[in-house]
Amino acid sequence: MEHVGVEQFPPDKTGDAMTTALLHLENHYWTESEYLAIGETPERIELFDGSLVVTPTPTVGHQYIVSRLVVSLYEVARSAGLHAFAGLGIRLGPGHIRIPDFLITTELNFDDRVNDSDVVKLICEVISPSNASTDTVQKMRHYADAGIPWYLLIDPRSETFHLFRLDGDRYTEHAKAAPGELLELTEPVVATIDPAELLPPR
Known part of the structure; x- marks a missing residue:
């Protein structure tokens, strides 16, 4: 830090x-x-x-994944009366503001730089080699403490998408997928994520 x-x-x-x-x-x-x-x-x-x-500024591959995620879920989120965003400031608690890679939210205050965590239905982080423990341990704990129902964790190195559901005060893995498999979302939107479509081309 x-x-x-x-x-x-x-x-x-x-x-x-x-x-x-x-x-x-x-x-x-x-x-x-x-x-x-x-x-x-x-x-x-x-x-x-x-x-x-x-x-630091993320890699091109990191940004590729986030941009593809926004494109793939934007319309389905809007049809459900929700919003799909990248890089939105979220207040997890007093004096604690995070900017996740991607999130799906309910209605927002578009005049504010930061919105409260109760608008967030799904939050996503793409693991960077420089801060892997932050995304897999620290942020996961903080997002759970804030009561965010779903956490999507994308690991570009292993090419694996992990979907976690809030169970009480902690996350449990709900589903995972890699290229050749599909990740099915039923909440907060009904959608299918194809890791092969979101990961950078090899």
Whole structure:
């Protein structure tokens, strides 16, 4: 986890204050209001326990999977009165904001940068080699604690899609599939995911 600080800049010509994250500053406890004041950045920046978690830009293969997932589930989500998003800020609890790779939600506040976790019906992470334990252990626990019903975990290395269902206060594996197999969703949408169609071409 990287601790970063904020340097304030003079207001721009529109009168809004500008901020930027400086990775060399440490020992600053971040509030949610300070986090939101950062604004848009090229990096994915999340908030956890007063620290900013800065995630490097994902690989092309990672982005390919996420974009294909959005395309494959967008229309079926809309037909169910839901939304399919990539990279949406979700508040899991006070001062705890994550930006999952993909999610299916109910109605949102489109004017906010962050929405509460109770709108999320399915959340997905694509495992990156640099943070595999974060996706398989830490985030899984936090998403379960937030009460998110379904967790889809995609492992590009093993080419396996794991679908977990919330059972009490933890996730249990509901189904899995690899190329040549199909992953059937019945909630929050009825859909079939073909791993061979979502994984990058070899």
